[in-house]
Amino acid sequence: MTSIKAIAKMAGVSTATVSRVVNNHPSVSERTRKKVKEVILALDYHPNALARGLKTRTSKTIGLLLPEIQNMFIPAVTFGLEEVLKENGYSVLLAYTFYNDDEERRSVLAFAQRKIDALVHIGTREYAEKKTGFMTNVLGNIPLFFVNDLIPEENAYCIYNDEEEGAYRATKYLIDQGHTKIAFINGNPFYTSYFNKRRGFLRALDEAGLCFNPSFYTDYKTNLQDVYQPAEAYELAKKIMSSSPPPTAFFAASDLLAVGLVKYLHERKISIPDKCSVVGFDNIPIAQHIHPPLTTVDQKPRELGRFTGRLIIKIMKDGPLPEKCYSFIPTLIIRESSERKEV
Amino acid sequence: MTSIKAIAKMAGVSTATVSRVVNNHPSVSERTRKKVKEVILALDYHPNALARGLKTRTSKTIGLLLPEIQNMFIPAVTFGLEEVLKENGYSVLLAYTFYNDDEERRSVLAFAQRKIDALVHIGTREYAEKKTGFMTNVLGNIPLFFVNDLIPEENAYCIYNDEEEGAYRATKYLIDQGHTKIAFINGNPFYTSYFNKRRGFLRALDEAGLCFNPSFYTDYKTNLQDVYQPAEAYELAKKIMSSSPPPTAFFAASDLLAVGLVKYLHERKISIPDKCSVVGFDNIPIAQHIHPPLTTVDQKPRELGRFTGRLIIKIMKDGPLPEKCYSFIPTLIIRESSERKEV
DNA sequence: CTGAAAGCGCTAACAT
């Protein structure tokens, strides 16, 4: 591999000068700069990031901690994030935690050894596991970024969708359509994400003076890591639809849950939205392509990733920011699975 | 950060000895080893991977090149891959190429500067873009791994599903069910993946003595990076179903395409599978949860990732292997979107 | 504006 020494020799200057040219240090004469740049191009030289990192104590690398793959939300955030980080010369180290403390520990340690400059975690973590103490211990005082979770610690930046507001708007939309019997299929509210959605749902009900019907509310088996969300929603829908009178609308806390629900309604030949409206959450790519196209709440994951990337770059450049929390209002996307109820 | 020097001093030995202990070098007395280990634990020491990489010229890092996020296939392979790599002390650097040469170049360069030990590319690349010359140039002589593509170059290992065989079996299954009028919705055959599926489809037809009906075969607009596969399949289905007589079965080259097709059939109230069977490809998580559950071809992406991880570790340890190609037969999963045709 | 030299944290001969 061609090194800085080779360039220096070739260009007839010292390695210090080459370094200055590479790092755009002003105090190099135009003539020298030009010559060095030529040699760099000719020899196709690219500085060794390991050596650089060792010296400067900044690796230009971001650690990305992912709990799992479940739906496209996390990959999409990742996509947007990497896009802007790469633009700015940063690389991304990836590790999965499997929602498992030991795995998380191992991953964070590997990151620490590779001297990441910042850590990003995408997705909501369990309530009990919010402590960032371990991270700070092994990583030192680097900034932590949590996408779609709220971590009330001082070194943690949070970038999240206001899922409560999203759920509130979805529910309110159904109420505005004239529905009064609205069922809610939620995930496990021990995850922030589902906890918040429940709050939004209840707030909308409350505000409209609708009373909360426990048989329209589901119990909490589904975990975030659970791929079988649709299957569970299917069962829950069956149960809920057997109440009399049954609900005329469903709000599902994820599109995956909505899909299971829709499947049940199809099988029972309950027409959507004529007999029953359905609203999901996430706007997974397939949501617009199922039958009928699903009304849902879009979280703009790629945008979220891009925003996070920009935030990281800014903080890397200018130091910590006082504002730790950045929330976005997700948008309701109305499709054919819900509709003005025929009066 | 506590360094090897701190440990050495604390333990009353030289840094060389500490290094030996850390790397399990045999020639250290049990007594010394024990003492050093104690200090390491007490000070929570973890060697600086940058320094180590600089010295040993092996970073214990794998570069992962991803074209895009489209469906869950790539994330799932990634998941399995990272799982076994991490187990073996390797980290994963992630970069997206957006199916774009310049982006790929930039990503590979960043990898090179970080001295990756191997490169993995997941997903199929365009025919014209198969050259690995650039990669080898900037990365040096490290092994290249291509998941789900076939790159006929000497330094490239290929790990792929035999998509031709998968498509063949899917089609043959429909033929065995008694179908003779089988339509095929394919993607862009300029990608290996769709090219192979077409071959499999045609081979099955041929073998059964069925003639190829051009109006049952779709033109090639869908690109791999295209999120709108379902929408296109919808249109294509419309066109194909207007031929007389219409086909009694569809094979779609991806589940995403199948979803668009199914939507069209639903809307036209064409019952699946009574009037028309549907077989997809990929077994995306949602496939089993749509209505009706989709017969499809499973590629076991997580397993594929795990296999690739194990292969990499083996090669890192024992050097290059003569066998460059590892293919797997994907399995047909029969669900309710296809069924024995009533005779 | 440029160069010499030290050193980031680690490993690997080479001594002993």
Next chain:
DNA sequence: ATGTTAGCGCTTTCAG
């Protein structure tokens, strides 16, 4: 079995 030492490729004072 252990220590000494040189050096991986780079940046950065400090001199000049």
